[in-house]
Each structure stands twice: as C-alpha cells, then as structure tokens.
Amino acid sequence: MKKKVIIIGSGIAGLALSVRLKSKGYDVEVFEKNKNVGGKLSDFYLNNFRHDFGPKLFTMPNLIEDIFEDARVDIKKYFKYDKLDIACKYFWDDGHIFNGYSDSQKFINEVHKKFDKEGNKVEEYIFNSKKKFNLVKKIFLEKSLHKISTYLSFDALKGILNFLQLNIFISLNSLNKRYFKDDKLIQLFNRFATYNGSSPYLTSGIMSIIQHLEHDLGVFMPKKGISDISHSLYNLATDLGVKFHFNSEIDKILIKHKSAVGVSINKINYKADIIVSNMDINLTYDRLLKGYKKPFFIKNYQPSSSAVVFYWNMNKSFSNISVHNIIFSRDQMKEFDYIFNRNSIYDDPTVYICSTSKIVKEDAPSGCENWFILINSPFDSGQNWKKIKKNLRNNIIKKINSTLKVDIESNIIGEKILTPVDIENETLSKFGSLYGSSSNSLQSAFIRHPNFSKNINNLYFCGGSVHPGGGIPLCLNSAKIVSDLIN
Numbered sequence: 311m312k313k314k315v316i317i318i319g320s321g322i323a324g325l326a327l328s329v330r331l332k333s334k335g336y337d338v339e340v341f342e343k344n345k346n347v348g349g350k351l352s353d354f355y356l357n358n359f360r361h362d363f364g365p366k367l368f369t370m371p372n373l374i375e376d377i378f379e380d381a382r383v384d385i386k387k388y389f390k391y392d393k394l395d396i397a398c399k400y401f402w403d404d405g406h407i408f409n410g411y412s413d414s415q416k417f418i419n420e421v422h423k424k425f426d427k428e429g430n431k432v433e434e435y436i437f438n439s440k441k442k443f444n445l446v447k448k449i450f451l452e453k454s455l456h457k458i459s460t461y462l463s464f465d466a467l468k469g470i471l472n473f474l475q476l477n478i479f480i481s482l483n484s485l486n487k488r489y490f491k492d493d494k495l496i497q498l499f500n501r502f503a504t505y506n507g508s509s510p511y512l513t514s515g516i517m518s519i520i521q522h523l524e525h526d527l528g529v530f531m532p533k534k535g536i537s538d539i540s541h542s543l544y545n546l547a548t549d550l551g552v553k554f555h556f557n558s559e560i561d562k563i564l565i566k567h568k569s570a571v572g573v574s575i576n577k578i579n580y581k582a583d584i585i586v587s588n589m590d591i592n593l594t595y596d597r598l599l600k601g602y603k604k605p606f607f608i609k610n611y612q613p614s615s616s617a618v619v620f621y622w623n624m625n626k627s628f629s630n631i632s633v634h635n636i637i638f639s640r641d642q643m644k645e646f647d648y649i650f651n652r653n654s655i656y657d658d659p660t661v662y663i664c665s666t667s668k669i670v671k672e673d674a675p676s677g678c679e680n681w682f683i684l685i686n687s688p689f690d691s692g693q694n695w696k697k698i699k700k701n702l703r704n705n706i707i708k709k710i711n712s713t714l715k716v717d718i719e720s721n722i723i724g725e726k727i728l729t730p731v732d733i734e735n736e737t738l739s740k741f742g743s744l745y746g747s748s749s750n751s752l753q754s755a756f757i758r759h760p761n762f763s764k765n766i767n768n769l770y771f772c773g774g775s776v777h778p779g780g781g782i783p784l785c786l787n788s789a790k791i792v793s794d795l796i797n
C-alpha cells in the first residue's frame with residue numbers, strides 16, 4: 311500500500327516537496343492555514359494592480375526545472391520565465407548610477423566603466439565566488455548536514471581540503487574590503503548579506519557566493535510574475551493528485567511510541583505514515599510539539615531581519631528605474647547598527663524598489679506601475695510599528711524624490727503597508743523574520759535545524775527556517791533533501 315504523507319504548510323518548500331513525493335508514488339495531502347497557496351511567495355490584488363506578497367528576486371530556475379523533470383512533466387505547459395538584462399539598478403544620492411547586469415562579462419565591463427581601477431578585482435571576485443559556490447553546493451546546499459553519509463563522498467573531501475578558500479572565518483565586509491577600495495562598490499557587494507537576513511559586518515564571507523548566482527548565472531522573472539512559481543507548482547501538484555486543504559491550521563502533531571502518526575485540527579485527527587512541517591521550526595515546536603524539548607540552538611537563536619514593505623499603485627510609469635532597484639543609504643554601517651543593535655530603522659535606510667509591471671504588463675493598468683518598496687528592518691520585538699511606519703514613509707518618499715528627481719506622493723493611488731507583525735501573522739514566521747535564523751555569526755551561517763527529527767521517527771522539516779536556509783533556492787533545496795531522506 312502507498313505510504314501517506316501529510317505536509318503542514320504550502321510555502322514554496324511544501325509545494326515543491328508535495329510534487330516530489332507524489333512523483334515518487336506517495337499519497338500526499340497538504341494542509342494550509344491560509345485560503346491560498348504560497349505563504350510568503352503568494353500574491354494579492356490591490357484594486358486592479360497585482361502585487362507579490364514577498365520575494366521578488368528569482369535566481370537558479372534550474373531548481374524548478376528539476377522538479378518538473380523528476381515528475382516527467384514538460385515544464386513549458388506550466389511555467390515560463392525570462393532572463394533579465396539588468397539584475398538590479400543601483401542609485402546613490404550623489405547621482406552615481408550603476409547597472410548590475412545579469413551577465414558576468416557585462417557586469418565586469420560596467421565596473422570598468424563606473425568604478426575606474428576596480429574592474430580586474432571584480433573579475434577575480436566573481437571567479438572566486440563561482441569556485442566557492444561549486445565547492446559548497448554538493449555538501450552544504452544539496453545534502454543534509456546531519457547525516458554521516460554526506461561526509462563520505464569525493465565532493466565532501468574536496469570541500470574539506472579547500473576549506474580555507476571558502477572565506478568562512480572572515481566577515482563579508484572584511485572580505486569585500488580585501489578586494490575593493492571604492493566605498494560604493496564595497497557597499498554594493500555588502501548588500502548581499504541581507505539575502506539571508508544578516509549584517510555584512512557579522513555574517514561570513516561565504517555569502518559572497520551570491521554574487522555568482524546574481525551576476526554570473528543571472529536573475530530571472532516568471533512570465534506571470536514571481537508568485538507564478540507557487541501557482542505553477544500548485545497546478546502541477548493537483549494535476550498529479552496531491553490533495554490540498556485550505557483554511558486548515560494544524561494545531562498538533564500526533565506522536566505515538568516516539569513516531570509521528572498524524573496531525574490534528576480542533577481535535578479532529580488525520581492519520582499518516584510520515585509528517586513534514588513546512589511551518590517555521592520555532593513555531594512547530596511552540597505550537598505543534600508542546601511538551602517536546604526544543605534543540606538548544608533553536609532556543610537561543612537570533613532571528614533574521616524582517617522588513618517593512620510598502621505596496622503602491624502608481625498612476626504613471628517611471629522610465630529611469632528598472633525592474634529591481636536599490637537606492638543606497640548614505641551610511642551603511644549605521645543602517646545595520648540600527649537593525650541589529652538598536653532594533654529600529656535608520657532615518658536614511660537603503661530603499662529597494664521593484665516594479666514587476668515593467669515586464670509583466672498585466673500587473674498594472676496601462677501607463678501605471680505596481681511598486682513594491684522594501685526596507686530591511688529588525689524582527690518584531692514589540693516596537694511601535696505605527697510610529698516607525700509613519701516616519702519611514704516620510705523618509706523614503708523624500709529619498710526617492712531627491713534621488714530619482716520625481717515627486718511621487720501625488721502618484722500613489724493605492725497603498726498597503728506590511729510590518730514584521732503582519733508577516734508573522736500572515737505566514738506564521740516567528741517575530742516576522744524573513745529567513746528563519748540570522749547568519750550573524752560565522753558558524754550560524756551553517757548551523758540550522760536538521761531536516762528531520764532526531765527524537766521522533768517519521769517527522770521531517772522543510773522550508774526557510776531549517777537547513778540549508780531561507781530564500782527561494784535554498785527552500786527548494788530543502789524540499790529535495792527531505793524528499794531524498796524519505797525512502
């Protein structure tokens with residue numbers, strides 16, 4: 311008889327896993343507390359403008375291709391995407407502009423053009439970033455770190471022999487300063503620490519591998535917007551026969567003789583042979599495994615940063631911005647000091663602006679744009695978000711106006727604002743952290759909760775708060791790791 315698997319949550323990892331396990335012949339059911347799929351990777355309409363709830367940056371589409379390939383289904387029937395020419399356009403308020411191309415040679419040429427004398431160093435940086443990525447991917451990103459078998463391979467040996475080249479024991483900022491002299495270029499390369507919710511002054515130099523993903527392998531955009539990743543995996547899962555239950559918040563994992571045997575909602579039990587939680591690992595312990603001991607490092611973890619997001623419906627289009635844009639803070643060190651030490655947001659924060667309607671025309675009415683403004687923020691620890699939101703709105707409007715030479719206030723015809731508290735409530739991520747735990751210490755970049763329970767049989771974990779980490783590519787890898795662990 312086919313084994314039955316219940317997955318708690320339909321975030322990107324839960325969706326990917328549902329397809330993977332169904333393709334392997336398991337009987338799969340997914341329980342989702344919300345009325346729709348995707349978790350942080352979902353979307354909504356604000357009047358007639360479509361907005362993606364969370365992620366905007368899409369790299370490594372090969373990981374999605376792999377899921378369809380393993381299911382022996384032609385991806386083109388479900389999911390299409392294009393490569394962006396410019397991964398991100400960067401602005402400084404002294405008028406300096408840099409196009410971060412999605413192709414390494416074009417990126418290097420732009421550095422030669424805009425940052426005189428740094429071009430050769432960038433070439434070396436990108437080359438080393440690729441080398442580091444290839445060394446860690448097989449052992450760290452694609453396998454469970456908590457199984458002996460992971461270390462008994464040629465790839466593991468290669469990784470261990472080249473350990474010192476990975477720049478694990480140096481901060482990202484110190485590494486970048488070794489390569490570059492120009493403060494603006496250091497600021498640009500430092501920003502990649504935020505991709506796992508960390509500070510460049512604290513997180514490990516291994517994070518420099520992100521440079522390879524973005525400016526070498528490239529940045530992509532699905533034809534129907536970023537949430538189409540969730541929609542297409544959901545469509546594939548339902549076509550394969552995965553059963554979804556919406557508005558269904560699991561409140562307990564049922565355990566018998568040290569094995570997970572089912573889940574329950576309001577005392578109604580659903581039995582299964584295997585349970586996988588795609589819920590934030592901390593809340594899985596707090597709410598679904600009451601009475602079971604939390605591992606030490608989960609109890610003492612530092613949550614990753616969160617965000618305040620402004621979704622704006624704009625009544626005109628702006629020719630001087632690209633799909634992804636960054637307007638940098640004048641003082642990056644202060645900005646991160648506010649986020650990680652003062653639990654607040656600096657008055658002059660880095661402003662990220664994304665407008666998917668520049669290429670997904672259906673996302674906004676003709677001549678208009680959907681803007682997503684993200685400001686990195688501390689996780690929720692009871693701050694006065696109403697006050698922070700108000701100050702922040704004024705500060706970012708001033709900053710956008712002066713840098714882009716616009717007057718945007720009058721162009722905003724619809725608005726929704728998201729704080730860390732909303733992120734916690736809507737996706738059940740503890741303290742509203744975007745990426746589970748932060749990687750703000752050299753070892754924490756690697757130490758996350760395993761993808762399986764060491765004490766309870768048949769219980770597994772996938773998603774951004776467990777190994778290998780947060781962000782779309784790593785969540786997809788966590789699904790693959792769990793699928794490989796379940797035999």
Ligand SMILES: Cc1cc2nc3c(=O)[nH]c(=O)nc-3n(C[C@H](O)[C@H](O)[C@H](O)COP(=O)(O)OP(=O)(O)OC[C@H]3O[C@@H](n4cnc5c(N)ncnc54)[C@H](O)[C@@H]3O)c2cc1C
Binds near residue numbers: 364365588589617781
């Ligand atoms: C504003 C923002 C911007 C981001 N930007 C990027 C980006 O540009 N690029 C990138 O790669 N990543 C980005 N991220 C991070 C990325 O979105 C996440 O790492 C990833 O989507 C997390 O997926 P997940 O599988 O862990 O599940 P989640 O998206 O956290 O979803 C978990 C799901 O489980 C459900 N659930 C929880 N508990 C229960 C329960 N008890 N019963 C039933 N259902 C339950 C929730 O409702 C939710 O749907 C961003 C995130 C946010 C919020």
